[in-house]
Amino acid sequence: MTARALLATSTLFTGCVVVLSGSAAQAATLPTGTRSLESVNYPGRYVRHLDSLARIDPISTAQEKLDASFTVVNGLASPSCYSFQARNGQFLRHRDYRLRLDTNTGDATFRGDATFCAADGSVAGSIALASYNYPDRRVRHRDYALWLDPVADTAAFRADSSFRLTTAWAPKTNKNPVLPGLFADPHLTTFNGRYYLYPTTDGYAGWGGTYYKAFSSTDLVNWTDHGVILDHGPDVSWADNSAWAPAVATANGRYYLYFSGGLASGNTAKQLGVAVADSPAGPFRDALGRPLVTSSQFSGGQAIDPAVFTDTDGRSYLYWGQGVCRVVPLNTDMTSYDPAQVRTITPSGYNEAPFVLKRNGTYYLMWSENDTRSEDYRVAYATSTSPLGPWTNRGVVLQKRLDLGIKGTGHHSVVQVPGTDTWYIAYHRFAVPAGDGTNRETAIDRLEFNTDGTIRPVIPTL
Incomplete structure (x- = not known):
């Protein structure tokens, strides 16, 4: 066993589930983040891609180190399994049972082909990877090439299909993205002295994701994955897809998750819901059993x-809308409102993703301009002396940075470090380098104010 493998086995594989040889893989927990995979029976050979085809090779050159470094991410087809993203932004997937790299198309076939469920490997600290959509097949090497082969109950097959997850040959050095994998529309907030991040699960064609996850941190750098907190399939009776743009607020000793939802077939119009939990890490349950805001109501x-702003007097306001921006005061139960009090407050340039904060008595309404599929997706803002407006437009504060390949910066939220005048903005962008409007990642950067209270342009960073 190499020193790299010893490091991995001593730190990364606590709590793996033992499975019988030859059986379908069962859930073993892998660490997300950048890793390399070493062959068990050919120590010193690592999984890498060569001309898009996956194989195991010795690693020596700088390019080989890049080719042998993958980010272990949330499974594209299932949050209980895993996907492996290469440094070029493509994903390891099988096609005709051959392992290769391809760009995520977001359709169900690709997501299944690029998702692998982990089980214990042939030796302590190693893993085996079963195909999500062919659970009786595992990733194994044959003549140094990687294939998806039927499970065989032999010592040779078990060794050929076992790998050690090690520290990456080319570890991630950039600050962003803050979460491994594809996540968009991040809502960043604080509860009980801890930061919480609630994003849309991305990577689906037509933004057809079905569930939400929660992450928490004490430093905005190291994040704990709390798993799925609400799944439209089993948890929401009136929606089964389009799980978009969650936002969480607290009141009455409970936590309220506001979300968008739609149906995969039939009436595809989107509606807003609200779910409730006793913990900011969930699980959440649908509070009403019906939409909070229907598609035909306005x-x-x-x-x-949806976004919720709670003022210093304790009153909470719900903002929402694509194309038109609306606001209404919420009742104290946080799950109802008076429709007669709904106001339209659409500022010039507004497309979607409203967010409101308050600083030194000034209210800031922020929103996203252009289409999320455009590299020109960006954030603008206006100010007011009231959470209901009227609003004075102040211009764009976050936009693309082509010198670093950063595009499509938008759908943001803002958090204040408790007890300070330090602020951060969370937003999504096209995944760097191979992302687009359905393959997005979450970033966090500083948000700073000028002495007159206007917001300085945010500098997006890698």
Whole structure:
């Protein structure tokens, strides 16, 4: 066993589930983040890609180190399994049972082909990877090439299909993204002295994701994955997909998750819901069993992208809308409101993703301009002396940075470090380097104010 493998086995594989040889893989916990995979029976050979084809090779050159470094991420087809993203942004997947790299198309076939469920390997500290959509097949090497082969109950097959997860040959050095994998529309907030991040699970064609996860941190750098907190399939009776743009607020000793949802077939119009939990890490349950805001309730715009602002007097306001921006005071139960009090407050340039904060008595309404599929997706803002407006437009504060390959910066939220005047902005962007409007990642950067209270342009960073 190499020193790299010894490091991995001593730190990364506590709590793996033992499975019988030849059986379908069962859930073993892998650490997310950048890793390399070493062959068990050919120590010193690592999984890498060569001209898009996956194989195991010795590693020596700088390029080989890059080719042998993968980010272990949330499974594209299942949050209980895993996907492996290469440094070029593509994903390890099988096609005709051959392992290779391809760009995520977001359709169900690709997501299944690129998702692998982990089990214990042939020796302590090693793993085996079963195909999500062919659970009786495992990733194994044959003549140094990687294939998806039927499970065989032999010592040779078990060794050929076992790998050690090690520290990466080319570890991630950039600050962003803050979460490994594809996540968009991040809502960043604080509860009980801890930061919580609630994003849309991305990587689906047509943004057809079905569930939400929660992450928490004490430093905005190291994040704990709390798993799925609400799944439209079993948890929401009136929606089964389009799990978009969650936002969480607290009141009455409980936590309220506001979300967008739609149906995969039939009426595809989006609606807003609210779920409730006793913990910011969930699990959440649908509070009403019906939408909070229906698709036909108000004329114009689309009922998506909810955000809640709670003022210093304790009053909470719900903002939402694509094409049209609306606001209404919430009742104290946080799950109802008076429809007669709904106001339209659409500022010039507004498309979607409203967010409101308050600083030194000034209210800031922020939103996203252009389409999320455009590299020109960006954040602008306006100010007011009231959470209901009227609003004075102040211009764009976050936009693309092409010199670093950063595109599509938008759908943000802002958090204040408790007890300070330090602020951070969370937002999504096209995944760097191979992302697009459905393959997005979450970033966090500083948000700073000028002495007159205006917001300085945010500098997006890698």
